[in-house]
Amino acid sequence: MKPVNVGICGLGTVGTGTFNVLQRNLKDIARRAGRSVQITHVGARRKPDVNLAGITHSTDIFAVAKDPNVHILVELIGGTTVAKDLVLMAIEHGKGVVTANKALIALHGNEIFAAAEAKGVVVAYEAGVAGGIPIIKAIREGLVANKITSVAGIINGTTNFILTEMSEKGRDFDDVLAEAQALGYAEADPTFDVEGIDAAHKLSILAANAFGIALQFDKVFTEGITEITTEDVQYASELGYRVKHLGIARRTESGVEMRVHPTLIPEKRLIANVDGVLNAVLVQGDAVGPTMYYGAGAGAEATASSVIADIVDMARDIDSPGLVPHLGFSIETEDLPVLSAEEMTTSYYLRISVKDEVGQMAKIAQTLSDHGINMEAIIQKEGPESETLVPLIILTQPVKERAMNLAIGALEALPSIPNKIVRIRTERLDG
Amino acid sequence: MKPVNVGICGLGTVGTGTFNVLQRNLKDIARRAGRSVQITHVGARRKPDVNLAGITHSTDIFAVAKDPNVHILVELIGGTTVAKDLVLMAIEHGKGVVTANKALIALHGNEIFAAAEAKGVVVAYEAGVAGGIPIIKAIREGLVANKITSVAGIINGTTNFILTEMSEKGRDFDDVLAEAQALGYAEADPTFDVEGIDAAHKLSILAANAFGIALQFDKVFTEGITEITTEDVQYASELGYRVKHLGIARRTESGVEMRVHPTLIPEKRLIANVDGVLNAVLVQGDAVGPTMYYGAGAGAEATASSVIADIVDMARDIDSPGLVPHLGFSIETEDLPVLSAEEMTTSYYLRISVKDEVGQMAKIAQTLSDHGINMEAIIQKEGPESETLVPLIILTQPVKERAMNLAIGALEALPSIPNKIVRIRTERLDG
Known part of the structure; x- marks a missing residue:
């Protein structure tokens, strides 16, 4: 089959990660996608620090959206204004869109998806929730048989890192926050993370996919971790609990709960033991019972992993129904020796x-x-x-x-x- | 779109679970699949104990494979002889096949997939590995960007239940096995579980999908748990380890390791704390790092959850490329109230x-x-x-x-x- 041409807009951390992973695993990705996936155009204000041989570089990102040779546009510029214009323009030009931008989806997803459906294209956003964990796919494909009753997740690595350090080492919030900033786990302005806004963006996306409701970020009850003290973490521990910052969406008889807040969880629960910057999402389905998904919620290549998964899903479906190969890889299987x-x-x-x-x-x-x-x-x-x-x-x-x-x-x-x-x-x- | 017609062969535990979940969640499944999924034919030696209104019942399961109205045949009869003939006949008649039969796939998958590819149909087997956990989908779609370096899983609930009881209560192997049999967690002849054969079937399937190699069940090094004593579980615990029965597939420089055996794992690891009949699979990818997938590895409705996920994947792709709806559900979103x-x-x-x-x-x-x-x-x-x-x-x-x-x-x-x-x-x- 013909190669799929990908245009990447934004070559910051995640953009560069996506570029590198796509190039490094080119051959295996082609074997799995059933066609090769090639980057043909990058949009970035400055000339990026990657090998651009054979790839067009535009300082105007909108040039990527207008490029007739690009099948899939990857939006990794962040923000919700220019990014929204870019995504809508790509849709208008009949391109599939992949994004890691949870704020964009949480705030403008309903509008963006309506535009995409009108054009018959897909906007995918696996990387927007829980980084490298394929949680969107799990909920809407893997658990498709289930009436999902609740989703509860550690979906912000920064807050989980801070709470873990407070719990394990008895350190203060301010002290750990400063370290998280030095380590690059937290932004200079940490408001989005520590006040729970980032988690609320993600939770509204999870809830929509779990329950079949529209995106309703403005209805998420949101509380951050700034008022959690070492003292309370300690008392919770004495009672057999860990304090985690959770996003919780629950279907009740009277309606849907969506809330983000610090939460005591019995320490015996697996999710109570998810520490550091890692993420985990616990999903309850009526048929399957509880399932949990765990992994890196951020980072260049972990996020790239989900961006590329969305690209390949789309690549499989261009022209004809996209069959996933029976053993994951198409063409012949590899003849790796199996050790005795x-x-x-x-x-x-x-x-x-x-x-x-x-x-x-x-x-x-x-x-x-x-x-x-x-x-x-x-x-x-x-x-x-x-x-x-x-x-x-x-x-x-x-x-x-x-x-x-x-x-x-x-x-x-x-x-x-x-x-x-x-x-x-x-x-x-x-x- | 036109409904998809499903024929189910075998109405034992998993067959009945599949029947019930498909009927119970009919409406939501149709909203997610974009078309309705209906059971039109069941094949079972005796008249099954379910409401067959509007559904054909054949005592000859091969009648389902020949039924021109059936799009997807679900093989839940078990075994590797009649089941193989049934699956090959369904393929021959151009039907998609869904199975939960790990032994069939591990032993005859290479042949079955070749037949399916020749006919342009799909044989899906998510339910064959780790029950309700969507691990096959995670590996070959969610983690498609990655060079997978290892997979390690608790993929047999019976052995995990036995080891958990030995560890937590200091009970003997024979004692717990007898209880597991009474509870229905273990068969009257427990050989397949306690000797690791069932886990080896599943591991060979995981390894093929992770590494792009052929199914090679006969090359899996397999050791059961029958020689594990309470004494060793106790000493391991003193050293900070838990004993788990793991299936491990690892890509090394000299080749692929595939092995199933009791394993000491540091007790701090999340997977060391997966207890009872539950399953979990830890996957290492070069981009995403470690991710883990946890849930029920057996049981009627948990297994049905994966069977139906495969059915819906196939249903989406009949006639035209199957788009997963932007928020998981097609048609309008539901107007559930969001609670304050x-x-x-x-x-x-x-x-x-x-x-x-x-x-x-x-x-x-x-x-x-x-x-x-x-x-x-x-x-x-x-x-x-x-x-x-x-x-x-x-x-x-x-x-x-x-x-x-x-x-x-x-x-x-x-x-x-x-x-x-x-x-x-x-x-x-x-x-």
Whole structure:
């Protein structure tokens, strides 16, 4: 199929991230989209710091909206005035639009979508809510069978970072806010984040998709985190709760609740343990029950991930119904070798029942070392097993299974280790 | 647009769940799909216990595959022999196929997909992996921009239930397995679950979609949980780890690892805290970083949720490119009232600085009670504030915000409460 031509307007953080990810994963994206996705035009006031070979650069972003070769316009300039004009012009010219601009959608989405529907084009905004988490897709496609009864999310990373630091380190709001600003997690003027406006934009978008109502940002009850004190975070913790800044939309018998505010959540809940700048959205459906979606809510490439997902959805549907390939990738599958168990690498938990004699520990450590296995932790327990055998628990660093098999064979050959050694693999699983 | 006609083969647990959810949420599903989705034919050996008004019933399931009025055949009979013949016949007759059958896809998917591609139809299997969690969609659509580096999931609810009980209550494997069987979480012959075969089926499907490789179930390294002892779960816990049965697929420089085995995970990780029969899948992408997807991995209606999502995806694409409506629902948005803050209901955390005098607690309790507010917990702290004021922390049961506003007004009018009362909303957030 013919390539899809993408025009990107705005090459700030997210624009550059989108540019870079699209270029870096060009081949895989084409295999998944069933056609290649190429950037043909960028609109940015200044010449951007990316390789523009073969790409038109316009200082006037509206030139991208008028470019007859561009199929999809990506709006990443932010704001709600020029961005709105740009998006409406792109629609007028029959282009699909992808945006990460939650304020634009929350405030002008009803008007923009009406214009898009009149022209038969699509405006997509997955990146506008919870960054890289495909939550819009989950709600309106993955959970399409459900009557959704509630959505509750940590949908602003800045406030979650601040509350996490206050909770874990007993720090003050002002102190953490200053650090968040230094780290680039918070703007110089943090009002949109700490007063909950950004979360309210996102919540109104989630609620519309969950309940089939219009966008109604002005009806979201909104309270920020500026009045949360370390003292209250501490008392909440004593009662078994964590304080999180949540956006909550709920369908009740009398109507829909939309609210953004600091919230105590029982600490046992998974979402209560989503910390730092990360986001998570908990959705309740009548058929599926609770489901939760977790990941980066901001950042150049995480947001780009959702921008590109929208581009590919659109690219699949240009000309003909867009089929998602049966195993995710079209054309032939890749012939990556699958490793045998012996070639796999993991850490290990070992439980060794060893005779309670002098020098055994050293002998075991030496045997492991001889096989290139480093220990990370070791505990010796009083033995429940018998009077002469004591359990020795070892955590190792990552090692090939082959080496571990040999080491265990050597250990089990020792007269001081009469029983089979128990091994369970161990994974750090960052994130 | 014309309705889409669905034929369901197999009306066991998941079949009946699919039937019920499709009928119950008929109207909303039509608003989301842009056309109505109707069951026109069911294939089941015996007359099923559902209302078949207007629906053809065949005792021969192959009659559904041959029915020229059926657009989409839903295969829910299970097994890999008759089910395979049925799916291939449906493809041969040009129908889209939806299945929840992971064994069928893991073992015969390569052949089935080749047949489907030759006929230009789609075979969808979201329900086959992690039940109601839209993980296949997330990987191949939501994360389409990413080079996926690893997938790690709790993808078998039975083993997770057993390990959770062993960990939390110190129970033995055999004991918990017997309970799981009594509860219907485990089959009479639990081999597929406890030996990891079911998880290996699912992992091979996840790996193919994540990495663009063919289905290779036979190359999955598979180890069950039958040899995990309470003792090891306990030692792991002392070291700060939880034991989970994971399916792990990882892209390494030398090839792809696919393995299913019990795994120690640091207890701080979100996925280490996914308990009971629930499932969760952690995906690492080069752009988005870690994302996680959590929810019910089994059950009639949770699985039906994914079956219907696949049906709607297909229904959208029949005849013309299927546009997902801008706000999830097509036709007009619904005019549900949005509640004002005063009408919203939540629980509250209150911090009241009260003069340290006899009878104040009773007065506060009375004032709350007068406004219909019940207390759930109350703690009185030694005051850091001043010598005469002590903080009183109260958790309330759910109440309308209006009542709380009035109660707080009344409390703040008391001479013993000179300062503003702090209130933070509280949500239980089941799930």
